Amino acid sequence: MSFKSDIEIARDAKKRPIQEIGEKLGIASQHLLPYGHDKAKVSQEFINEVQARPDGKLILVTAINPTPAGEGKTTTTVGLGDGLNAIGKKAAICIREASLGPCFGMKGGAAGGGYAQVVPMEEMNLHFTGDFHAITSAHNLLSAMIDNHIYWGNELQIDERRVAWRRVMDMNDRALRDIVVSLGGVTNGFPRQTGFDITVASEVMAILCLARDLDNLQKRLGNIIVAYTRERKAIYCRDIGADGAMTVLLKDAMQPNLVQTLENNPAFVHGGPFANIAHGCNSVIATTTALKLADYVVTEAGFGADLGAEKFFDIKCRKAGLAPDCVVLVATIRAMKMNGGVAKADLGEENVDAIKAGCPNLGRHIQNLKGFGVPVVVAINHFVTDTEAEVQAVKDYVAEMGSEAILCTHWADGSAGTRDLATRVAEIADSGQAQFAPLYPDEMGLFEKIETIATRIYHADEVLADKKIRDQLRAWEAEGFGNLPICMAKTQYSFSTDPNLRGAPTGHSVPIREVRLSAGAGFVVVICGEIMTMPGLPRHPAALDIGLNDLGQIEGLF
């Protein structure tokens, strides 16, 4: 048996016109704004019309701490969505959009894999429906208006050294990380140091993904802190007067995108905020819309459950009033082995002991997730080299933890590989046993919130922060920002802040390097370690191999 590549499978997809996919969810064609024949936006009018309907069941797919072996979180999200449809349920999936820039570096596609993919794959990894371009434009309009305000007299008395708002581009371009602008004399303004981040790191992206509607979007945009005066008074986007025009630029981008899986089931693909300095989930408007249209909505969150699921619960669900009914925790035999100390080159050999040694990482995630009051099912994303004994070892471990693990073969088999998982997930979701509650209340102090996450999710002993950081948090509380949730930015590879500390570490500390206020998005970012917000290209960027072949097909993108 020879395997087809993801792109070969995607090219062979028997796509249905997007209107047919919309029909499955009861969206009439006049409410679908098509982009080509296989992509569409759902109209704001239609979204307004369905608001009174009851919500379907919400299922979160999350994962253990990622290893170089890969877990297949998006693949499992797609596979579970197809599995639910295959057993006769009306289900939709909600995932994030891919960023264009990294595709020219070395990142692969972000639309699942094997026979659990969302299509059209190429467009989703390129311009798609233009949402990220709209975010780039809106972000940079604000940037231009800030420098323009300073240029024409600086009525707001912005301290040019304290302009917090940078520019963005959806491109891996290290040369733009740190720049000096406004050189060239009087007509070009006042020189100052600034830089570009990649578009997915824009607060506008986080805002678009958390806004309930266009009014709420504009209000949040207006709340962005763009600069400070010499007296440290915050200057907001609304002071610059950019919030109205930014909303106009984002009007279409706020409408969720509908595409399809390889099995022609509906998939919402909308928004894609960074999972470190932002919350790493698809848009609230896509999720809430999907819940009005489908009986089961399967969604995912960035990175492992310690970061992704925690932010999904404490930021997205809290702010959007969502209550998940079931969590699927994705694990692979290979990742368990890596957690158990096996090198990547040796992953093909059976090693039950290593799996047993690696299971505590999985166990701690199960324990953490249950702490949010949501039932957990473990999905073992099957790989060809997995042995029965290895799979059984994981199943036994999970059973000991009071949960259950189900083997899934969606990568090779599509929905046929997730029928058991889908059946069990639907049972759990229908049972009403979930009693979701976020980790901490809004009223808790900011530092206490950080400590709660660090001790209860990361199982750390303490949070380390110098006086300057504690003072900053107290100052924000005094200014009325104390009720905001925390957005942790730490390594995705460990429960701790040390990426090499696998498994389920204890006794560690969480040092805070920096805190940032995303007043528009509505969270306080707590940075533990180095966070790169503008990637670079590698020595041999993927772009060198990307091109059209003689058939006009795209080669080298994945």
Next chain:
Amino acid sequence: MSFKSDIEIARDAKKRPIQEIGEKLGIASQHLLPYGHDKAKVSQEFINEVQARPDGKLILVTAINPTPAGEGKTTTTVGLGDGLNAIGKKAAICIREASLGPCFGMKGGAAGGGYAQVVPMEEMNLHFTGDFHAITSAHNLLSAMIDNHIYWGNELQIDERRVAWRRVMDMNDRALRDIVVSLGGVTNGFPRQTGFDITVASEVMAILCLARDLDNLQKRLGNIIVAYTRERKAIYCRDIGADGAMTVLLKDAMQPNLVQTLENNPAFVHGGPFANIAHGCNSVIATTTALKLADYVVTEAGFGADLGAEKFFDIKCRKAGLAPDCVVLVATIRAMKMNGGVAKADLGEENVDAIKAGCPNLGRHIQNLKGFGVPVVVAINHFVTDTEAEVQAVKDYVAEMGSEAILCTHWADGSAGTRDLATRVAEIADSGQAQFAPLYPDEMGLFEKIETIATRIYHADEVLADKKIRDQLRAWEAEGFGNLPICMAKTQYSFSTDPNLRGAPTGHSVPIREVRLSAGAGFVVVICGEIMTMPGLPRHPAALDIGLNDLGQIEGLF
């Protein structure tokens, strides 16, 4: 009688589904890639299929030198297209796309006016179908790959001081005109001075608008000169290896956009290169496709006829093998009066003498255009304050010049206001009397080509250029670029290089400040005077007044 604003008229438009507009041109719905319900791209497959068909008649709309009074070139293009359809002809129009950035400064819309508009107006002035965003991405990918090449060892030995390729953004942002990049130490690269231009100034834009197909696009992209070595050896885009990935990013953007006029007639809106450092016409692929689908194609060129029509003939028609059948030269009574010395405040008063004094500007354009072997009709774009005596004065003058002037009221009346013009234009186009030839042959030397344009079109006495510029032109000839056409960048307000010299000046000189080689687009840019390639925002940018109203409609954009 009270007048509706352009945007009110556009909002009241009875738009037909874009598939119906496509049907008028024989485009089946599977070959229309919709963007919403009122915009679509015409598929590359369909374009390939119709190549063997005969061409329709090509009509160029151009204008006298612009004055602050406005001429209404796009409005007349739209009005004539509707007029041709109204008298039973199968006609389509081809115009440029609008740039997003300037809309937030002070520019109005670029989709016609009154009852001669193209819709959807808002989308056309915002993201439209994403073409400009794709051009921005392709341009900046090349920029990132150049700096990345230097970062990883600079195998091509690029002289960092001689990187010619800047970055682009579709935004009026003066702070980005002149910047230093790659600050921040070893991991961010080698600091150097560079800057951003606005996207419409990108050579990628000019290339997209001149490329015949995707193969030709990639070849032209590969030919872009991005930098030089210390030994002044040119480094091309293809040396960097970006041409394939850039073509992938531009694949969809290469397909022309179809929209409709207020009277539901087909309008291709595609591409929008600068009219100074580039050729200022919509894409070749839109024009050649329209010619296969309609019996009459009405198109326009940027600025006045001395710049726009000359470049249309000598660059676009020459390179695409187009032969125009008729030229419509747009003039207004108000612009004639301004050319005759009347101040803007006094334009409302009848002044036949001023018109007679201003007519020589019109006369010279007629004379110039006839020199290309194409018959000329003058369209007088009527304004409410025009008197019969004033209109008659222009008609008499034009008759003396051996041409004819026709009064048009399309702004107020739509196609009913251009029936006479349409009838006459169709007669001329059908008569086959045009004998188009470009101004100069490919083989002529570069400096001689510049002199030919300056003396025969601008009616200057001489071209002034220092030795460095003449040497540069000779060096390019030696490198094989001598066969390229010239792209003049001078003021649009005068035949001369002095914007205040109205009318039909003689005895003036044309000083050349700089020459640039656009090897990918395929022309030599000759710069006479200051050319701004990154605009700034005014003190009170339009963005301050742009927003959504309570009905969710866009306010303040125009």
